[in-house]
Amino acid sequence: MDNDLKSIAAARRTAETAFTAYQNFLGTDPAHVDAIVDAMARAVEPVARELGAMAVEETGYGNVPDKRIKNLFNALSVADFLRDVTTLGMLWRDDATKVAAFGEPMGVVAALIPVTNPTSTIIFKVLSAVKAGNAIVCAPHPRGIKCGMATVKVMADVAEQMGAPKGLIQCLDQVTIAGTAELMSHRRTSVVMATGGPAMVKAAYSSGKPTLAVGAGNVPCYVHKSKAGEIGEVAEMIVTSKCFDYGTACVSEQAVIADPEIARELRQEMKMRGAYFCTLAESDRLSKVIFTGKQAMNAERVGQSSQALADAAGFSIPPKTRCLVSEETEIGWHRPLSAEKLNPVLAFYEARDSQHGIEMSISIAKFEGWGHSACLHSNDPEIVAQFAAVPTGRVLVNTPAILGGMGYSTDLEPSFMLGTGTWSGSITSDNVTALHLINIKRVAYENRPWRDIYEEYGE
Incomplete structure (x- = not known):
């Protein structure tokens, strides 16, 4: 048989x-x-x-x-x-x-x-x-x-x-x-x-x-300038959440969008917590390792450590690197690292202003992650209200996306099955x-x- x-x-x-x-x-x-x-x-x-x-x-x-x-x-x-x-x-x-x-x-x-x-x-x-x-x-x-x-x-x-x-x-x-x-x-x-x-x-x-x-999760994480006094804690939440179990949870952050006033400090704080910002050439090599070229993740590179990914892509990273970060300006399959990545890899965008940051978050969620989750770090209630326009079932505020989405650090129902609504079928x-x-x-x-x-x- x-x-x-x-x-x-x-x-x-x-x-x-x-x-x-x-x-x-x-x-x-x-x-x-x-x-x-x-x-x-x-x-x-x-x-x-x-x-x-x-x-x-x-x-x-x-x-x-x-x-x-x-x-x-x-x-x-x-x-x-x-x-x-x-x-x-x-x-x-x-x-x-x-x-x-x-x-x-x-x-x-x-x-x-x-x-x-x-x-x-x-x-x-x-x-x-x-x-x-x-x-x-x-x-x-x-x-x-x-x-x-x-x-x-x-x-x-x-x-x-x-x-x-x-x-x-x-x-x-x-x-x-x-x-x-x-x-x-x-x-x-x-x-x-x-x-x-x-x-x-x-x-x-x-x-x-x-x-x-x-459905798939392509979680945007927008960091608003109102968090200027707390960037270290924001960086710790982002890096910890994205690196959790080597990025195998689809509710973890996929792309960071930072206001220009705090972008430089956020980069620095993320680096201090184990984030390695790739060069353009390294990002291109990394994307070829993570994706198959057919708009799909390479199953053999899912859930791998940052060191394993860097080794496969052929570039060196500092010891104790926790995640790899690719500086991006565009969204879509012509820039594969703007898509969902089930490994400790983040895209990083610098917004022109708050409106642009929210618009980019919406675009990222619509590209692969419609209906899943979005994350926001802000102390401005008006920005929170505007960010709620992102087409996702969960909008997670001032918390690590993975822990907030699954209902540990928020009062959402504890769950390991997060519905994505009719946005994604x-x-x-x-x-x-x-x-x-x-x-x-x-x-x-x-x-x-x-x-x-x-x-x-x-x-």
């Missing part, structure tokens, strides 16, 4: 098993569901580093300390948030209108897992799906199947020890494009959660099933949570005499 047939068989088997487990899980007391979710989150904590190390070794992307942080955030912060969220049973009741809402599970969730975040995304999606009373089958990238299966096993074992049906949480052990497509379109699958490259997201939308999917611009994985049933009593419609609108 060839690999496609094996993967298709695995998809069919897991979907059927998941559906049976889901049926057996129906009616579980919400308090027991919460206990299972909490137990799974706690089980991740002692193995967070081990799972992160497995992910780095298998995929070659990112670094272990930051993978560990991602795993812990998606276990502990997400579980903390979910603990106070009602997903099953009565959600709310309004005695005045005689309407009440009840949450019910969707069924079997097919969860596509990206190679850039293979363990943390599974943790997030499993907790969210189970909190909503669903079964879940994870379909990892072939390059992340071992660490994906290990993560699922940790969570599934604990859930079953807590009384969850066997098969409620599963992972494909044979993964091909054909097998993943079979899982998404299978009659037992109710909803698809798709995180991955453009081709896989497009396939998810074509599966015929309701789909929660995300997604059904939601929300931070996706368990609340997106339930059907909401409304029970409504008659509240006005039905015959009155003839008096009010009849002839």
Whole structure:
């Protein structure tokens, strides 16, 4: 049997098993569901580093300390948030209108897992799906199947020890494009959660099933002159956020746009924190390494350290360089480094003035990153209001983009699936949570005499 047939068989088997487990899980007391979710989150904590190390070794992307942080955030912060969220049973009741809402599970969730975040995304999606009373089958990238299966096993074992049906949480052990497509379109699958490259997201939308999917992020980060007294802290936020896990998160900063009054100081402060500003020739060589020439990222250069990228591009950088910066003036594929870069590489623009800075931010977001996120550093409320015109689902103010967007340093919902809205073809611009994985049933009593419609609108 060839690999496609094996993967298709695995998809069919897991979907059927998941559906049976889901049926057996129906009616579980919400308090027991919460206990299972909490137990799974706690089980991740002692193995967070081990799972992160497995992910780095298998995929070659990112670094272990930051993978560990991602795993812990998606276990502990997400579980903390979910603990106070009602997903099953009565959600709310309004005695005045005689309407009440009840949450019910969707069924079997097919969860596509990206190679850039293979363990943390599974943790997030499993907790969210189970909190909503669903079964879940994870379909990892072939390059992340071992660490994906290990993560699922940790969570599934604990859930079953807590009384969850066997098969409620599963992972494909044979993964091909054909097998993943079979899982998404299978009659037992109710909803698809798709995180991955453009081709896989497009396939998810074509599966015929309701789909929660995300688009690319090309996050502009505009630094306004009103931050003149805080440029060091702004530089630290930008460099730290962009370099986190070697840039594998699409919500991290992609391009810095600085007002002319503070641009020189910002460059200097970024250099002091490990940013290396490339020469024009180095930038051109770097772009040829990062991109394939077909308006696509080179998968072999995703999630690599700045040193590895510089070595591949054939130029030298100082020791302890954290990120590479390319000075840019134009936006578009004729300047590839103005696009999304899933590695520690930033574009840097100097605006003519505040209006130009906001206009450039809008252009950068529209080029590849429509609907995702934008970042602003400003103490001027009027500038914040103007910057909100950027066409993104999140506008993150005075915070590192990655930590603000995923809901750690802001009060956005903790999530590792950030919707991009209809700007990029997604059904939601929300931070996706368990609340997106339930059907909401409304029970409504008659509240006005039905015959009155003839008096009010009849002839």
